[in-house]
Amino acid sequence: MDGSELENPTSRSSSQKSSRRSSSRRSQKSAGQHSLTGAQEKRSKSKSSRQKHLVIDDKEAKKGKKHDHKIDVADERSNFLGYEVYAGKLILQKKNRSASDNNQLPSNGKADAIDARLTSKALIWGSSVLLLEDVVSVSYNSGVKHFTLHAYSTKKSLFKKTCRVQKDFCFIASTLDEAILWVTCFAEQSIYVNLLPRLGASSINQDSENPLSESLFDQPPIKCKSPQRVLVILNPRSGHGRSSKVFHEKAEPIFKLAGFQMEVVKTTHAGHAKSLVSTFDFSACPDGIVCVGGDGIVNEVLNGLLIRSDRAEAVSIPVGIIPAGSDNSLVWTVLGVRDPISASLLIVKGGFTALDILAVEWVQSGQIHFGSTVSYYGFVSDATSMNWNIFLRQRRWP
Numbered sequence: 001m002d003g004s005e006l007e008n009p010t011s012r013s014s015s016q017k018s019s020r021r022s023s024s025r026r027s028q029k030s031a032g033q034h035s036l037t038g039a040q041e042k043r044s045k046s047k048s049s050r051q052k053h054l055v056i057d058d059k060e061a062k063k064g065k066k067h068d069h070k071i072d073v074a075d076e077r078s079n080f081l082g083y084e085v086y087a088g089k090l091i092l093q094k095k096n097r098s099a100s101d102n103n104q105l106p107s108n109g110k111a112d113a114i115d116a117r118l119t120s121k122a123l124i125w126g127s128s129v130l131l132l133e134d135v136v137s138v139s140y141n142s143g144v145k146h147f148t149l150h151a152y153s154t155k156k157s158l159f160k161k162t163c164r165v166q167k168d169f170c171f172i173a174s175t176l177d178e179a180i181l182w183v184t185c186f187a188e189q190s191i192y193v194n195l196l197p198r199l200g201a202s203s204i205n206q207d208s209e210n211p212l213s214e215s216l217f218d219q220p221p222i223k224c225k226s227p228q229r230v231l232v233i234l235n236p237r238s239g240h241g242r243s244s245k246v247f248h249e250k251a252e253p254i255f256k257l258a259g260f261q262m263e264v265v266k267t268t269h270a271g272h273a274k275s276l277v278s279t280f281d282f283s284a285c286p287d288g289i290v291c292v293g294g295d296g297i298v299n300e301v302l303n304g305l306l307i308r309s310d311r312a313e314a315v316s317i318p319v320g321i322i323p324a325g326s327d328n329s330l331v332w333t334v335l336g337v338r339d340p341i342s343a344s345l346l347i348v349k350g351g352f353t354a355l356d357i358l359a360v361e362w363v364q365s366g367q368i369h370f371g372s373t374v375s376y377y378g379f380v381s382d383a384t385s386m387n388w389n390i391f392l393r394q395r396r397w398p
């Protein structure tokens, strides 16, 4: 199955059909500038809400008369599929063709081309939908008409458990310029673009009738996110010694697809992570720390940050967690995920969740005693990623 099979929305009602078609035409017409920026998107949203009110007023004015389904269409599009960013024709590459075969595709291969739309939430082609939250990156070789989406979509396993599996989708655009537009629009939706050099000289023969397009590639025109540089701290003892396997087989491939540059440190003893983090020069890895292990390794990393001389800045360093311990209760509580693939996706998608950390105090004979270091923490969050803020109570040392 390609993406998630859906009921084809265009087959519902004629009024919906025409509304969608005209919207698609509008977006095709303005190819080249038709990606919506956040502000445009807001404007578009408020426009649809204005439309909605107009339809309601109209309805009240002409009681009893039937009206079209503008309200439903607007709501459905904004809630489920987001707002249209780009539309055009794409050919989905057959599995058994290699990337180099694409270059021999006849330029009149439009017979297989299908309507495709990129919205702020998904890529939709035919009756298939691929959610952007499942897409890790796009690979694109300069000078060719095809690009590949690397996705980890959810799938029900034999025992009806949901799991994520990697799947690549190679699409061929109608022209080289359209391929660039598609990839640019993915980049604008915060998908990492892995820009690769040109394939062989033969690979651009397909576009030799269009020298203008070729010149575009003298300067790569696609603006993409810069690669993230992170420190990975892996406890090889976590999860009864399975954490290295979890990292190298499940998390690392996703980080590589997303262009992450990683400095991986495997701890050699208890307390290693804390001492490392307490003195580490983060200028080499400014984009975050990824803990691979159980709750214990996260505990050490947070404590290491808290005892740094530059604690005020250090607490703003994002901390990610790849569950590879035996219990992983913290990551489940904070991120709502348990599997390392979903946790890796959350990290590469880059959202942040503020996490409250409280010092635990103990009371004896009516007196409050504080530890000399922050030794444990209450976590108050249930959202989806990993920035953390520290709220320490006013402390009075005995």
Ligand SMILES: Nc1ncnc2c1ncn2[C@@H]1O[C@H](COP(=O)(O)OP(=O)(O)OP(=O)(O)O)[C@@H](O)[C@H]1O
Pocket: 235, 236, 237, 238, 239, 240, 267, 268, 269, 270, 271, 272, 292, 293, 294, 295, 296, 297, 298, 300, 324, 325, 326, 327, 328, 329
């Ligand atoms: N190389 C190492 N050898 C021995 N112990 C280590 C090493 N590195 C870290 N540790 C210690 O191991 C403890 C347990 O690690 P961690 O919590 O990551 O795994 P776990 O116990 O399998 O997972 P969970 O806490 O989810 O049950 C940590 O508190 C840490 O101090």
